[in-house]
Amino acid sequence: MSLLSSRYLARFVDSLVISLPLLAAFKLVTGSATAPTLGKFAVTCVVWFSYGICLEASPWQATVGKRLLHLRVYTCSGRRPGLREATGRNLAKDAPFLILAFLPKGLLLCSAWLIIQVLVVHFSRTYRGLHDRYSETVVAGDTPPSDAGAAK
DSSP states (O other), rough: OOOHHHHHHHHHHHHHHHHHHHHHHHHHHHHSSOOOHHHHHHHHHHHHHHHHHHHHHHHHHHHHHHHHOOEEETTTTTSSSHHHHHHHHHHEEEEHHHHHTTTTTTHHHHHHHHHHHHHHHSSSSSSSHHHHHHEEEEEESSOOOGGGGOOO
């Protein structure tokens, strides 16, 4: 499986790992898993960001999805990302979608942003998204890429 398809599959797995327990918890606590509330949105944001930040800054250097697909997040110097890099990476990856969703024509804006993100990743030699460039990170296999410094 290519690095790019592994990254997409890892993202899908992570979405399930986060969403399914949250939906079950919301159903137990409020009686409805899908009725939108500001509280559910806030809890979801905190859980979503904490999940990515804590796991990517941990010795795993990966979320559950990345770990299952033998991927890790490295800094451009080949190190494990610290909390600063992991926070920047995850906020840059997901916050634009959350912000755009609340604007008029939010679905259209989110779709446009997704297309831009996909194009940037696909046309990058090392498949680095805008969030990777911003946080100076790279996603690779279980060993740091030999040209991690060149990924800048």
